[in-house]
Amino acid sequence: MQERVLVTGANGFIASHITKLLLEEDFAVRGTVRNPLKVDTIGFLKALPGASNLELVSADLNDAGAFSNYTEDVDYVIHTASPFVIDVEDVDRDLVQPAVRGTLSALEAAAKSSRVKRVILTSSMAAITDAPDGRVLTEADWNEKSSVTRNPYYYSKTQAERAAWAFTKRDKTGFDLVVINPFMVAGPSLSTGVSTSNQLFIDIANGQYPALMALNWGFVDVREVAEAHVRAMKASNAKGRYICSAGNMDMHQITDIMRSVGVRGKLPSFDMSGSVGTATMKLLSHFQPSGIGSYLRTHLGSVPLFDNSKIRRDLGVEFRDVEETIYDTVHDLIEWGHLST
Numbered sequence: 001m002q003e004r005v006l007v008t009g010a011n012g013f014i015a016s017h018i019t020k021l022l023l024e025e026d027f028a029v030r031g032t033v034r035n036p037l038k039v040d041t042i043g044f045l046k047a048l049p050g051a052s053n054l055e056l057v058s059a060d061l062n063d064a065g066a067f068s069n070y071t072e073d074v075d076y077v078i079h080t081a082s083p084f085v086i087d088v089e090d091v092d093r094d095l096v097q098p099a100v101r102g103t104l105s106a107l108e109a110a111a112k113s114s115r116v117k118r119v120i121l122t123s124s125m126a127a128i129t130d131a132p133d134g135r136v137l138t139e140a141d142w143n144e145k146s147s148v149t150r151n152p153y154y155y156s157k158t159q160a161e162r163a164a165w166a167f168t169k170r171d172k173t174g175f176d177l178v179v180i181n182p183f184m185v186a187g188p189s190l191s192t193g194v195s196t197s198n199q200l201f202i203d204i205a206n207g208q209y210p211a212l213m214a215l216n217w218g219f220v221d222v223r224e225v226a227e228a229h230v231r232a233m234k235a236s237n238a239k240g241r242y243i244c245s246a247g248n249m250d251m252h253q254i255t256d257i258m259r260s261v262g263v264r265g266k267l268p269s270f271d272m273s274g275s276v277g278t279a280t281m282k283l284l285s286h287f288q289p290s291g292i293g294s295y296l297r298t299h300l301g302s303v304p305l306f307d308n309s310k311i312r313r314d315l316g317v318e319f320r321d322v323e324e325t326i327y328d329t330v331h332d333l334i335e336w337g338h339l340s341t
Helices: 013-024 039-046 091-112 152-171 199-205 222-234 251-261 275-287 290-299 309-315 322-335
Strands: 004-008 028-033 054-058 076-079 118-122 176-182 184-186 216-221 240-244 247-250
Touching: 004 013, 004 091, 013 028, 013 039, 013 222, 028 039, 039 054, 076 091, 076 222, 091 118, 091 152, 118 222, 152 176, 176 222, 184 222, 184 322, 199 251, 199 322, 216 222, 216 322, 222 240, 222 309, 240 309, 247 251, 247 322, 251 322, 275 290
Parallel strands: 004 028, 004 076, 028 054, 076 118, 118 176, 176 240, 184 216
Antiparallel strands: 216 247
């Protein structure tokens, strides 16, 4: 019998790649979207190879029991849907509650089904660390510093993942929970929409960064993130959390790649990445919106370090070079018309 997978937020950046991969592997996919009749946001999913095995249904993170009607005949649940914004008007209302409520809704729906074997939750490195601190991070680490005022997006991801583990411990569910914790997810998009992480490259080209700053990010290709989810779903030995990241790249390197590809715009050239420049930018961050300012103060001048050996050992995921991912991302943004050359 063909196995069925429920993918929440199926038209999202990561989820659409997961859906594509599941269809290629001959799974039946039930994907939740806000409006399954809105062709401009879901049409690309219907055009995927194997889409005859794809069913799209309506669900909203903010609705109680959003997924309760969709798990009775499902073997696996992959929950990816969660708000991803750095600065919001009301942190609890716009970030924390939707993230926690959506996660618990997916788990509650899975618990109601006698058929669901495993739930794969898309979490984030934000649930592992608030900011780089010189330590090599592993799956044993938890973000203990973020709050509604300090890196609020990180706080929302931490609260959502903690709520998920507490639920499975408290309710003694009949399914396993496996969590994927990716760093910045870049790579080609299956639709014209721009993910929050890929927006970074557009912002750099548009002059949102007035200078080259001492910012360094961990990156992972969206295609490997999708693969990690599907392998975590299928592998009998999959257990616990998995750091999903390939390597690092700083703002200098990203800007150099964009220039080499011929991106036009307001690419920064003035170097403020030294110690004096970093101290200056931290002072100026107090004049930025609170979420952005908090992020700059906690990340400027720091380099994320992590150990990705568990996901490579347990799931056999091999990561492409970050440079290849960034090149592919920039070329993809150009093809979609989001960047000019």
